[in-house]
Amino acid sequence: MTAEAALFRTLADPTRRAVFERLGDGEMTVSDLRQGFSVSQPAISQHLAALKAAGLVSERRAGRNAYYRLRPEGLAPLAGWVDRYRTFWPERIGKLKDLLKDMDQ
C-alpha cells in the first residue's frame, strides 16, 4: 500500500480526523482528548493507535499517562499527492504563495 493510501484511509473517518485536528492544540493525554467527544475511551485509544500507525501522531509515556503529539510531517505524502494537481487551479496558488511568504517571517 502506498503511503498516501494509508493516509487517505486513516483520515477518512470524521472522528479520527477530529482527534488529529484537536491535537493541533498541543500535546495531550487520552483523557484530555476524550473531553468533547461523544465516544468511549477505548474508541479514542483505537483512533490514536490508527493515527500512530499512519505516522500522524507520536506517543510519549509518562507514568500512567500517555501523551500524544501531532506529527504533521506525516502528512507529507498526502501533500505531495495533492500538489501533483495544484498545477491545474491557478486561483488557489496565490493564497498558497501568501502562506509561504508568511512562513518566511
Add this chain to the structure above:
Amino acid sequence: MTAEAALFRTLADPTRRAVFERLGDGEMTVSDLRQGFSVSQPAISQHLAALKAAGLVSERRAGRNAYYRLRPEGLAPLAGWVDRYRTFWPERIGKLKDLLKDMDQ
C-alpha cells in the same frame, strides 16, 4: 458535512482514487476507463458518480458515450486542509516553492 470530509471519504477508496488519477491522462469514456481495471462496468460508473458528486469530475454526454474529465479544482478544500499543517514541516516547503516557481514559467 464539510467539503474536505466529502473529499476524504471519496478518495479513501483505492479503486476510486485510481479512476481519478487515470483521468489525469485526459478526458475519457467509461469504456476507456474500464480498461486496466479488474472491476465491472457498473462499478466504474458508480465510482464516477461518487467522484462527480464530490466535484472531482465533470461529465459530458455525446451520443451514447459519456466523457469524464478531471476537475482538479475540486481538490481545493482538501489542499486547504493540508496547507494548515504545512507550517510545521519546513523540509517539504522548499520543494513546494520549486513547484510554484516551475508553474510560473
Add this chain to the structure above:
DNA sequence: CGAATCCATAAGTACGTACTTATGTTTCTT
C-alpha cells in the same frame, strides 16, 4: 427494423470497520 454498443440504475451480498462493553495492566494516591 433489428442487433449491438454504451452507460446507468436496481437489488442483493460480502466484507471491513467504527463502535460498544468487559477486562487486564500499570501507576498513583491515601
Add this chain to the structure above:
DNA sequence: AAGAAACATAAGTACGTACTTATGGATTCG
C-alpha cells in the same frame, strides 16, 4: 496495602459501502 485512575486490548455487534449480476434506456450500426 488497597482503591482509584489512566490506558490498552479483547470480543462481539451494527452498519456502511464496494462489489456483483440483472436489466433497462438511449444511441449507433448493418
